[in-house]
Amino acid sequence: MFRKYSVIIPVYNRPDEVEELLECLVNQTYTNFEVVIIEDGSVTKCDKVVESFREKLTINYYFQQNTGQGFARNTGFKYAIGEYFIILDSDALIEPNYLEVVENQLNTDSLDLFGGPDKDHPNFSPIQKAISYSMTSLFTTGGIRGSKKNLGGTFHPRSFNMGLSREVYKRTQGFIITRMGEDIEFSIRAISMGFKSGLIPEAFIYHKRRTSFSQFFKQLNFFGKARINISRFFPKELKLVHTFPMVFTLGCLSIPLFYLIYKPFFYLGIILLLIYTLLNFIDSTLKNKSIKVGLLSILAVFVQLFGYGIGFMSEGWKKLFEEKGYKQTGEKIEYPS
Numbered sequence: 001m002f003r004k005y006s007v008i009i010p011v012y013n014r015p016d017e018v019e020e021l022l023e024c025l026v027n028q029t030y031t032n033f034e035v036v037i038i039e040d041g042s043v044t045k046c047d048k049v050v051e052s053f054r055e056k057l058t059i060n061y062y063f064q065q066n067t068g069q070g071f072a073r074n075t076g077f078k079y080a081i082g083e084y085f086i087i088l089d090s091d092a093l094i095e096p097n098y099l100e101v102v103e104n105q106l107n108t109d110s111l112d113l114f115g116g117p118d119k120d121h122p123n124f125s126p127i128q129k130a131i132s133y134s135m136t137s138l139f140t141t142g143g144i145r146g147s148k149k150n151l152g153g154t155f156h157p158r159s160f161n162m163g164l165s166r167e168v169y170k171r172t173q174g175f176i177i178t179r180m181g182e183d184i185e186f187s188i189r190a191i192s193m194g195f196k197s198g199l200i201p202e203a204f205i206y207h208k209r210r211t212s213f214s215q216f217f218k219q220l221n222f223f224g225k226a227r228i229n230i231s232r233f234f235p236k237e238l239k240l241v242h243t244f245p246m247v248f249t250l251g252c253l254s255i256p257l258f259y260l261i262y263k264p265f266f267y268l269g270i271i272l273l274l275i276y277t278l279l280n281f282i283d284s285t286l287k288n289k290s291i292k293v294g295l296l297s298i299l300a301v302f303v304q305l306f307g308y309g310i311g312f313m314s315e316g317w318k319k320l321f322e323e324k325g326y327k328q329t330g331e332k333i334e335y336p337s
Contacts, residue, residue, distance in 0.1 A: 003058070005033035005099060006082030010072035011090040012039075015046035017208070018090050022049070026056045030099040033086075035059040036076045041066025068178030070186075073159065077169045085169065089160040093121060093206040101202045102163060112165045112195035113187060115157025116203035128208060130296035131216050133284045134304045137297075139276065155197050159183035161205045168195050181226030188234050213299060217307040224311025228319055242312070249309030277301075 007025060011018050018037065025035060035057050037050055041064065050061040064075055073087055086102070088094070105111070120132035134140050157163070162183065168190050175182045176189075191197050224245065231238040251269065258266040280301050285294030 001058075001081075003032060003034045003082045004103070005084050005086055006036055006076070006080030007033055007086045007088060008036045008038065008073060008076030008080060009088055009090055010038045010040055010069050010076065011042065011046055012066070012069075013042045013044045014090045015044060015049045018046040019049045019052075021088065021090060021092055021094070022053050022057065022059075024094045024096075024098075026053070027096045028094075028099050029097050030103050033058070033099060034080070034082060036080050037061045038072045038076045039063040040069065040072040069159070070175035070178035070182035072178075074174035077174050083166055085164050085166070087159050087162045087164075088205065089207070091208040092118075092160060093208070095204075098203055098205075102200060105200045105203070109198065110196070111163075111198045111200075112168050113157055113190050113197040114163045114200050114203075115155070116161045116200050116205065118160060118207035119204050121206035121208075124206075124208070125211065126290065126293050126296055127211060127213070127300075129288055129290075129293045130284065130300040131213075131304075132207070133288065133293070133297045134300035137280065137283065137301070139280050139283065140301055140304060154191055155199045156184050156187035156191070157197065157199075159186075160207060161203070162187075164190070165195075171195075177229075179226075180222075180229035184226070184230050184237075185233050188230070188237055213303050216300065217303050220304050220307030221311035224308040224313075225315035227308075227312060228315035232319065245305040245309035246312045246316075247309075248305045249313075252306075 009018065009021065022035070025033075035053075037046065037059065039045055039047065039061065045063070047061055047063070050059060053059055060079060062075060062079060064072070067075075076087075077085060084106070086099075102114070105114070117136075118132075119136075120129045124132070159182070171193055172186065172190050175186050177185060187197065227238070227242050252273065255266060255269040255273070258269060277298055281294045281298055284297035285291055288294065288297075
């Protein structure tokens with residue numbers, strides 16, 4: 001049976017989240033799609049959850065040994081029958097018109113590679129809302145995450161909410177690394193082959209993200225490392241804007257030192273830091289209509305920038321001393337031209 005879209009969901013130990021996402025897919029206003037679940041070596045499987053949706057969705061379930069999220073998506077591509085593949089993280093929620101929005105956009109503007117932004121849901125916890133603010137704020141990411149204005153250049157869809165044509169898969173053969181920025185590497189490689197990429201602003205997801213600041217720090221630390229890893233494949237994709245968290249981290253850590261060396265710089269640093277903190281607090285409080293979320297957003301911003309900055313520096317330091325032609329795993333690679 002012909003299916004226009006294959007919704008591919010890799011999952012690892014998250015049956016409850018998969019159930020919520022499948023409920024969203026049941027309610028879609030556009031129905032010409034299948035669902036492909038790739039269980040990537042989970043101990044807590046979602047097979048029983050999938051079975052409960054057999055009569056509501058065209059759904060296929062595959063279990064494999066753990067290979068990581070990138071290669072799990074490749075397995076989904078292999079089994080999918082759709083003309084287009086849509087990748088969603090298992091912790092995503094979508095509106096009933098999500099696929100209808102995508103269909104209307106592709107009928108209007110033919111895209112080979114596409115994606116949408118992520119938002120916080122009204123029912124999210126204050127910490128989740130604070131983290132969502134930090135990840136999308138003008139004062140942290142430049143407001144470019146899920147924006148038509150991309151300070152890093154052409155729009156690069158991210159795997160939490162990514163679509164691609166079957167032709168893109170055939171040409172690229174999917175993901176070539178399984179973690180460490182695998183989605184950005186994939187997007188850059190596809191675009192370099194001449195495929196057209198674009199943002200569909202209305203095709204957003206509600207991304208649950210992390211539920212604690214310690215988890216958030218680990219995630220952003222990983223993101224910082226991933227940005228350096230991407231530069232191993234595409235050196236020109238490392239932009240000045242990507243160094244902001246590192247500069248911020250070093251600046252904050254330098255403030256106490258300036259007290260001993262040159263006090264005017266110490267006081268200037270304190271003033272600038274207070275202004276930056278106040279801007280984030282006011283902006284988040286107004287957007288979320290909550291002083292509590294505004295206060296939590298201050299912590300989220302610092303956790304994000306320090307986590308990313310430290311990861312960026314640690315992986316960058318490692319890259320300085322590794323042999324050219326090796327990627328993070330130590331395996332020889334052939335860099336794209």
